[in-house]
Amino acid sequence: MGKYLVKLKPVESFFFGGERGFDFYENDTKAKNNxxxxxxxxxxxxxxxxxxxxILVLNGLLNEKWDYPPHEKEKMEQLIGKKSFNITNPTDDFGIIKTISPVFMVQETQSNDRFLIKIPKDHNQNKDSEKYDPLNFNDSKGSYLKVKTNLSKEVYLPVNFDxxxxxxxxxxxxxxxxxLAQDKVLIKDSSIGIKLDDNHKTQNxxxxxxxxxxxNYDKNYEKSNKCFGFILDIDEKDQxxxxxxxxxxxxxxxxxxxFSMSFENINFDLKDKVDFENKKNILNEPYCKIILxxxxxxxxxxxxxxxxxxxSKKIDFRTLSSENYNSNKEKGKPYYKRFEKSKNRYSLLEKGSVLFxxxxxxxxxxxxxNNSxxxxxxxxxFI
Structure with missing residues (x-):
């Protein structure tokens, strides 16, 4: 096995799209978004x-037209699996890729790397605390409020969350x-413009x-000291x-x-770095807490x-797939044009959400x- 810390340093500003672009569909109806x-x-x-x-690039197997002889297809399947990720398939196999950690942010310093994640959502933005305590709803004084719902159920609400x-x-x-405040890590980079039609005239x-x-880079530090990161477990034993x-x-x-991508051999997992992981197991109050x-x-x-x-917050999720191994209609089409967006849209709980x-x-x-x-x-x- 090879375990790597993979870093992604943006060349310039970056954009990660969501469900709503400038043109999107809502209830099968095309809508505009400005x-x-x-x-x-x-x-x-x-x-x-x-x-x-x-992996294909590293092994010299990426062909832009995706026109491969049978022996190369077999090698590709061994390396990366047969198909793209499918939310409904419980047995996805991605070849030598064993696990990928959630993406986090890395703040590089002269001594070591600091790993940054979104703060759990039970922490309020206006609190004076400089540190996060995962048990802030459940301290020795019992800082929770017991209320009854319309269904006569008892619910314990964290008092320290407003x-x-x-x-x-x-x-x-x-x-x-x-x-770390959001604006100490990320800065918005906005641009405005006017869309033109095919005749280069302004549209309505x-x-x-x-x-x-x-x-947001530290100007006092000699190099760009923030980037994305994730931990990759990969089976390189016979490679x-x-x-x-x-x-x-x-x-x-x-x-x-x-992005500029680099790989560094490591011997730890993401959860090894979470200092407050074991604290959730000492809860003796009516509630258990899960941080995503x-x-x-x-x-x-x-x-x-x-x-x-x-x-919590929810985000929309829709997969892209390319059945490029068995589809004759895709033959000869460039790699980057072979992807199709799933017709099914799902809602995911956003990272940082807290469940009680x-x-x-x-x-x-x-x-x-738990879904492998x-x-x-x-x-x-989660922890």
């Missing part, structure tokens, strides 16, 4: 596709618990704004070529977003039956989140 905003993180399925492509203040958009150093409602992101010290420029996301380190898929029934209370349950429902909720198909590529990771 303001398009980037997401802060790329989708895990995009990271998977990027790594699969790089819903009127909204959800924090800050970041958290997962080793020290230090909180043609004014648009595109909001990208760039990292003559490895990713050790491999570098490349890759395209990830939209609007011509390019990644975007997470859970069925509506399991969520409603076992999650008594949550502080009681001891009776805790294991059922955990079981519904998702966890293999960095979804459904």
């Amino acid at each position: 303001i398009v905003k980037s997401k802060e993180f790329p989708q895990q399925s995009s990271i998977l596709g990027m790594i699969r492509k790089e 819903s009127k203040k909204g959800l924090s958009e800050d970041f958290l150093d997962i080793e020290t618990g230090e909180i 409602y043609s004014l648009f704004r595109l909001e990208r992101y760039k990292f 003559p070529i490895t990713f050790n010290n491999y570098k490349n420029i890759v395209n990830l996301g939209g609007e011509s977003s390019y 380190l990644s975007d997470t898929y859970i069925s509506k029934d399991a969520y409603e039956q076992n999650c008594i209370y949550s502080i 349950t009681n001891k009776d429902r805790y294991h059922e909720l955990i079981e519904s989140i 198909n998702f966890q293999k590529i960095g979804y459904n990771i």
Whole structure:
């Protein structure tokens, strides 16, 4: 096995698209949108596709026309699997790719790398605390409020969370618990323009704004000291070529977003860095708490039956797939034009969401989140 810390340093500002572009479909009806905003993180399925492509590049197997003889197809299937990620397929195989961690942010310093994630959503943005305490709803004084719902159920609400203040958009150093304000990590990079038709004339409602992101770099530090990162477990045991010290420029996301990618051998996992991981096991109060380190898929029934209370946000998710191995109609089409967007749209709980349950429902909720198909590529990771 080879375990790598993969870093993605943006060449310029970057854009990660969502469900709504300038033209999008809502209830099968085409709609217009004049303001398009980037997401802060790329989708895990995009990271998977990027790594699969790089494996082919590393092994000299990427053909732009995707026109391969049988023996090369067999080699490709051994390296990256047969098909793209499918949310409904519980047995996805991606060849030598074993696991991908959730994407986080890396702040490089002269001594070591600091790993940053979105702060759990039970922390309010206006609180004075400089550090995050995962048990802030449940201290020795019993800082929770017991209320009864319309269904005569008892619900314990965390007192230290004030819903009127909204959800924090800050970041958290997962080793020290230090909180970094969002604008200390990311800066919005907006551009405006006017759309023209094929005759180079102004269209109606043609004014648009595109909001990208760039990292807020420390001007006192000699190099660009923030980037994206994730941990890749890959089976290189029988491979003559490895990713050790491999570098490349890759395209990830939209609007011509390019990144400098590097690989570094490591011997730790993401959860090894989470200093507050074991604290959740000492809860002796009526509630158990689950923090989502990644975007997470859970069925509506399991969520409603076992999650008594949550502080969360949802994001839309739709896969891209390319059945390029067996489809004659795709023969000769360039690699980048062979992808088709799934017709099914799903809702995921956004990373940083916090779920509360009681001891009776805790294991059922955990079981519904544990999904090896998702966890293999960095979804459904929690503590």
